[in-house]
Amino acid sequence: MKAITISEPGGPEALVLTDVDTPEPKSGEVRIKVAAAGVNRADTLQRQGFYNPPAGETDIPGLEVSGVIDAVGEGVTEWVVGDEVCALLVGGGYAEQVTVPAGQVLPIPAGVDLKDAAALPEVASTVWSNVFLTANLQPGETLLIHGGSSGIGTMAIQLAREVGARVAVTAGSQEKLDYCRELGAEILINYKEQDFVEELKKATDGHGADVILDNMGAKYLPRNVQALATAGRLVIIGMQGGVKGELDIQALLRKRGAVIATSLRARPVAEKATIVAAVREHVWPMIADARVRPIVHSRHPLANASQAHAEMEASHHIGKILLLTN
Numbered sequence: 059m060k061a062i063t064i065s066e067p068g069g070p071e072a073l074v075l076t077d078v079d080t081p082e083p084k085s086g087e088v089r090i091k092v093a094a095a096g097v098n099r100a101d102t103l104q105r106q107g108f109y110n111p112p113a114g115e116t117d118i119p120g121l122e123v124s125g126v127i128d129a130v131g132e133g134v135t136e137w138v139v140g141d142e143v144c145a146l147l148v149g150g151g152y153a154e155q156v157t158v159p160a161g162q163v164l165p166i167p168a169g170v171d172l173k174d175a176a177a178l179p180e181v182a183s184t185v186w187s188n189v190f191l192t193a194n195l196q197p198g199e200t201l202l203i204h205g206g207s208s209g210i211g212t213m214a215i216q217l218a219r220e221v222g223a224r225v226a227v228t229a230g231s232q233e234k235l236d237y238c239r240e241l242g243a244e245i246l247i248n249y250k251e252q253d254f255v256e257e258l259k260k261a262t263d264g265h266g267a268d269v270i271l272d273n274m275g276a277k278y279l280p281r282n283v284q285a286l287a288t289a290g291r292l293v294i295i296g297m298q299g300g301v302k303g304e305l306d307i308q309a310l311l312r313k314r315g316a317v318i319a320t321s322l323r324a325r326p327v328a329e330k331a332t333i334v335a336a337v338r339e340h341v342w343p344m345i346a347d348a349r350v351r352p353i354v355h356s357r358h359p360l361a362n363a364s365q366a367h368a369e370m371e372a373s374h375h376i377g378k379i380l381l382l383t384n
Contacts, residue, residue, distance in 0.1 A: 061118050061153035062363045062381075067107030070364035070371070073152075078118070081150070081157045083131035088160050090143060094176035094357070095151035096122040097366050097379040098209070099273070099296060100323065104149075105367060111149045112324050120151020120381075121323065124166065124175035134160045142166045146179040146334055148323055152363055154383050161331030164338055167345040170352060177352035177378035179334075181213040182341045184295060184322055187333045189214055189271055190221075190340075192318060193291040197222030199268035202258060202285060204278065206243055207234035209378040210295070212353040214271055215241040220344055226267065228254050230373070237376050241353075255285045266290060276303030279317075286315045294319045353377030 063076045083089045101119040103109035111117055124144040127137055137143065137160055145163045150156040166175045189195050201218045205211045206227025218225045219242030226245030227238045235246040245261040247254045258267060266287035272278055277299025282292050283306055290313060310317065322330070344350040355375040358366040359382055366379050 059154040060360065061150075062120075062360065063118060064105055067105065070105070070367040072105055073119075073363040073367060075361045075363075078153070080155055081116075083129050083134075083157045085132040086134060086159055086161075087131040087157045088127050088134055088137050088143075088163060089129040089131075089155055089157045090123060090125040090145060090163075091128040091155055092123045092151065092153060092383050093125040094123065094173040094383070095120045095153075095360070095381045096176045096180055096209070097363075097370055097381060098122070098180055099298070099370070101152075102367050102370055115148045116150040118150045118153055120149060120153065120156070121147050122176055122179040123147065123151040123156055124172055124178075125383075126172075127163075128155070130160075131157075136160060137163060142172055144175040144179050146183050146322075146330060152360065152381060154360075159327050159331065161327065162334050164334060164342070167342050169346060169348060173357070173380065173382060174352050174354050176380055177209065177354050178345070179337075180322070181209045181378070182337045183330075183333050184210055185214045185217055185271075186337050186341055187322065188293045188295055188320055189218065189269060191333070191336065192320060193269040193271075193293050195221065195223050195269045198224070200224045200226060200245075200258075200262055200265065200287070202226045202228075202245075202254070202267035202270045203243075204228050204249075204254075204271065205273045206238040207376045208273070209353070210271075210273070211238070212241055212377050213350070215243050216350040217341065217344070218242075220349055226258055226261065234376055253281075255281050258285050262287075269293065271295065274299035276300035279303035279305060283309050283313070283315065283317070286313050289314050291316045291318060295321070355379055357382050
């Protein structure tokens, strides 16, 4: 089969279309004939040599796909050959076929195109596990999303809106902020021109954010603590702004705040299955009712994965970037 491999750590040109062995499903796994794969920041970090897959896993990038099951392993009873599905992966999505534990597979939500469904598993699982299962966002609370126009950001806006939370976002252009407003964000902050701590406090009468979903890491750590409300929860899911920062413990104590760092890829299979089951129970009905939808910015042929990575790193996109196998 054809797959994208990384010739050596580097820029987008390091992504090469190669012939590799077709994977066979192990016990408890299914194999998916891939229609589309989502492109994620984690993929660009892996390409650069900064985010290697867990030991023993494929080094083909790609953390989510959609497609049709074409083989099932021993013990799999909930899926059959021919099922149209999407799936959360540990890797391997940039390929014509991929294997995945059955518990990480989801049906295509009603009303969603098979290929566009590749935009859902990673962002839905990331947002639901972090914002709701971990940070326990409640109706009436304020959620601050850094990078509101990203794939994760656009999903987080929609889900928070649906549960009755107030949404604040940061983004780097008026176009992105306008799109976030259309999705349901109420507090719009241009991080290139405004201080998000000051703007958030003005918009909330000094209350701040009950939950912050942060993709920046070290660069925003001190100001995120300042932006937290009393008993606020800061959830760090990325490190685009660096890996080492200074934490003001006294400020955190005064607010009785929590700083939580999580990742999805390295979690055990059983934990991922629990998250995927929660997504199917809580998020999929919202998508089926068209209250929440995948936001797809562009689609590229699998062979043009380097162009997709370059587009992501230029950061002009809104929503998800997809790779199509045909």
